[in-house]
Amino acid sequence: MDKEVNRKPVIICRCNDVTLDDIVEAVKAGIDDFEVLRRYLRIGFGPCQGRSCILLAARIFARLTGKRVDEVLANYRVRPPIVPVPARHVVAGVEE
């Protein structure tokens, strides 16, 4: 039996519906930089800001490219807000 027939997509970034196959195809297409991959597939750009997908995507990318995870994440920076913030708080600003 062919294992590929019943294979379900493996979601890596659930905020942006990025699958394992999307990452594999992007690497096969020649993307060899994790930041480029992130921007191309929008990994970590969802409401959770990558809290549940960045490390997973980095490990997969490292395995596919033969790089170390710390090397893959060398240029990755966590930018505020690090937790989801309702837009009304941003619009209202801070009262002093």
Ligand code: FES
């Ligand atoms: S799961 Fe990837 S940004 Fe939320």
